[in-house]
Amino acid sequence: MPATPEGPTPAGGQGAGDGQRSGGSQPNAAADGLVGEGIERGPVTAAGDGAEGRAQVARIPEPPGREELPPAKGDSDLRGSTPDDMEPPPDALLVVRGLKKYFPIHKGFFNRHVGDVKAVDGVSFALRRGETLGVVGESGCGKSTMGRSILRLIEPSAGSAHFEGNDIFTMEKGDLRRMRRRVQIVFQDPFSSLNPRMTIAETIREVLGIHGIAKGQKANDRIAELLRVVGLRPEHSVRYPHEFSGGQRQRIGIARALAVEPDLIVCDEPVSALDVSVQAQVINLLQDLQRELGLTYIFIAHDLSVVEHISDRVAVMYLGRIVELADARQLYRNPLMPYTRALLSAVPIPDPRIKRERVVLQGDVPSPANPPSGCPFHPRCPHPLKDADCAKIVPPLADKGGGHFAACIKVPLGAGSDGGGGLPVLR
Numbered sequence: 001m002p003a004t005p006e007g008p009t010p011a012g013g014q015g016a017g018d019g020q021r022s023g024g025s026q027p028n029a030a031a032d033g034l035v036g037e038g039i040e041r042g043p044v045t046a047a048g049d050g051a052e053g054r055a056q057v058a059r060i061p062e063p064p065g066r067e068e069l070p071p072a073k074g075d076s077d078l079r080g081s082t083p084d085d086m087e088p089p090p091d092a093l094l095v096v097r098g099l100k101k102y103f104p105i106h107k108g109f110f111n112r113h114v115g116d117v118k119a120v121d122g123v124s125f126a127l128r129r130g131e132t133l134g135v136v137g138e139s140g141c142g143k144s145t146m147g148r149s150i151l152r153l154i155e156p157s158a159g160s161a162h163f164e165g166n167d168i169f170t171m172e173k174g175d176l177r178r179m180r181r182r183v184q185i186v187f188q189d190p191f192s193s194l195n196p197r198m199t200i201a202e203t204i205r206e207v208l209g210i211h212g213i214a215k216g217q218k219a220n221d222r223i224a225e226l227l228r229v230v231g232l233r234p235e236h237s238v239r240y241p242h243e244f245s246g247g248q249r250q251r252i253g254i255a256r257a258l259a260v261e262p263d264l265i266v267c268d269e270p271v272s273a274l275d276v277s278v279q280a281q282v283i284n285l286l287q288d289l290q291r292e293l294g295l296t297y298i299f300i301a302h303d304l305s306v307v308e309h310i311s312d313r314v315a316v317m318y319l320g321r322i323v324e325l326a327d328a329r330q331l332y333r334n335p336l337m338p339y340t341r342a343l344l345s346a347v348p349i350p351d352p353r354i355k356r357e358r359v360v361l362q363g364d365v366p367s368p369a370n371p372p373s374g375c376p377f378h379p380r381c382p383h384p385l386k387d388a389d390c391a392k393i394v395p396p397l398a399d400k401g402g403g404h405f406a407a408c409i410k411v412p413l414g415a416g417s418d419g420g421g422g423l424p425v426l427r
Helices: 143-150 173-180 200-210 216-229 234-238 246-258 276-293 304-310 328-333 338-345
Strands: 092-107 112-128 132-136 158-163 183-186 264-268 296-300 313-318 321-327
Touching: 092 143, 112 143, 112 296, 112 321, 132 143, 132 304, 143 183, 143 264, 143 296, 173 183, 183 246, 200 216, 200 234, 200 246, 216 234, 216 246, 246 276, 276 296, 276 304, 296 304, 304 328, 313 328, 313 338, 321 328, 321 338
Parallel strands: 132 296, 132 313, 183 264, 264 296
Antiparallel strands: 092 112, 092 158, 313 321
């Protein structure tokens, strides 16, 4: 098999990865019946029949993303201020600008850098004190990576995150530890985030000791108080994680986060591993704590019904970018992005008399290592005005009116404020 500059030629001949069939100049091309993307294998006749002996192939429809888009209609709208253009509100607790996290791809004997997985690709937003920002999207869209990058649990590739005016990404080790007393995280899996060899008291006491908050009897009193706050009994402190249910373990994770009296908590899908009844208990607990302690949340989830219940604003992510950002009520009433409409149409309604018009997206989520050109959503987008501009122009996350941001050049300026830009999702 011949080699190419990128390595061995893949099955399917030259250009198999981009829809091209191996050329007829190769003597064994017909006999092997190798075909590329967009071509079906046909029957191979006996050799020596000339043109009739070549493999008969039949064209099949191009996969989503390879379709020929209609010419640009001149209706693309790039107007509107982006979060990067705006001054953060005076009560902003956290301001994120241009956050990127790329994971390098290495290949070959010499471990060459051949590309990057763009897990988070230019995220910007501001979070007010006491606010809850919900972050939703399909699995793999970069929600959790974004949250962990803000806390520097994984190092970001670019951008800035200012917490009360101080850039988290440039902090030294000592400053970073002091900052983490103010910013905590609740992990998705409550069992794997707890040390199975430590009792609950030892787990929380470790946090109190690291940050110099309490020792001895004061630490024991603080542990008992925290367990009561999250709905557990003080005597539970001598138990190990495996002795609790999933909901109880998540309450312990919340108690550990509250131990340092934080201002901001990143909730990384804290209820996705729990059943519905326990989900409601944990969500109500988080809301009660927010009212009592003045907490600020970044609430990451993939269940839009849960996010609607707890969030003040909602950010929708797709392929490492925020594609829509708005007040929660406004976004659910008037979604501007076709992707947001598709997500909302998948939320079940607990009423058999109401039928939801389902928006079914074609194709799979593109690879973040090789995102599409232009709008990252255009290969799957069902928008009736989609044209060639969508494959060429990277849409900015622009304010379409009333603080409703959308990354779509087919959404006109003003669609966010007058309620006329969204399509009905119920019928």
